[in-house]
């Protein structure tokens with residue numbers, strides 16, 4: 001039994017069942033026992049792997065994407081290059097290396113990493129020590145100084161705590177976590193209905209809302225409208241709002257019960273891109289996508305990049321590089337090209353960012 005599980009049970013015994021949102025917040029971000037706060041969760045020996053950890057190409061292409069966006073902004077100096085939830089720092093390290101081919105961009109860079117975990121911030125610091133550009137850390141977007149910014153986030157939105165509502169006898173009720181008779185955590189629903197949620201559904205359906213995601217998209221959109229810049233957000237999720245329980249827990253690359261080991265496994269929810277777009281668009285920012293990760297990476301040159309790396313690394317690494325490319329781009333089972341999606345938010349004065357078509361969402 002984990003300390004966090006004990007603490008959550010004690011809290012429930014004292015205050016009654018807690019919301020899924022509060023549970024997720026504690027499981028991921030509890031200052032001592034939260035999942036991200038105490039460990040390095042990535043890679044083969046960890047619990048899950050992410051695109052930048054699969055291949056250097058991912059971060060390199062995003063670095064070149066950022067350089068091109070910067071140039072379309074009129075090459076402002078300094079430019080804040082912000083990464084949200086940088087994990088091990090791999091994406092930024094690959095991006096900064098690739099950006100060497102645009103020296104004026106590198107010279108203008110002021111890198112800001114938004115990271116809540118002291119353990120991961122220390123790893124990022126170690127990896128990026130010799131990057132040759134100024135780097136500072138922040139806890140939230142609010143702390144980043146004013147000025148034009150290019151913002152990157154891979155698997156950031158999926159880690160924000162969600163609320164869930166269950167349709168019970170024609171009414172929406174918030175999904176809660178309680179302690180069951182067997183002493184384990186179990187799901188429950190609140191006794192009182194939520195009168196403010198519009199729209200119905202069949203009994204038993206689950207509706208997910210990401211309040212922190214909405215707050216973040218508002219803040220991001222407003223900043224880009226006022227101070228200039230663009231953002232690229234990549235995550236797994238769906239393009240249209242729907243029903244269903246997407247809360248999932250991963251441990252050692254396997255799905256586990258999300259209530260069994262809080263703080264010991266990664267807890268995420270699929271991103272509702274339509275909902276996130278609405279919040280960003282409401283600020284007057286242009287919103288692009290989402291497009292499938294595979295299409296996005298192909299549009300920004302993943303195949304040329306693969307070819308160049310194969311040529312440089314030699315035939316013995318060709319298969320490995322091709323496999324990594326397929327995992328990121330392919331749309332089959334076990335591949336990330338369709339499950340993951342990319343979305344951009346930008347100041348309206350800018351052309352569509354590389355990899356995106358003209359805006360799909362216009363403000364009302």
Ligand code: SAH
Pocket residue numbers: 036042050051052053084085086087088091114115116117120139153154155156159160
């Ligand atoms: N982008 C990385 C890591 C993704 S995991 C990659 O692709 O490999 C999620 C990351 O977001 C972790 O670094 C985690 O510590 C951070 N994170 C989660 N919630 C956060 C929040 N509310 N504020 C800042 N960072 C957060």
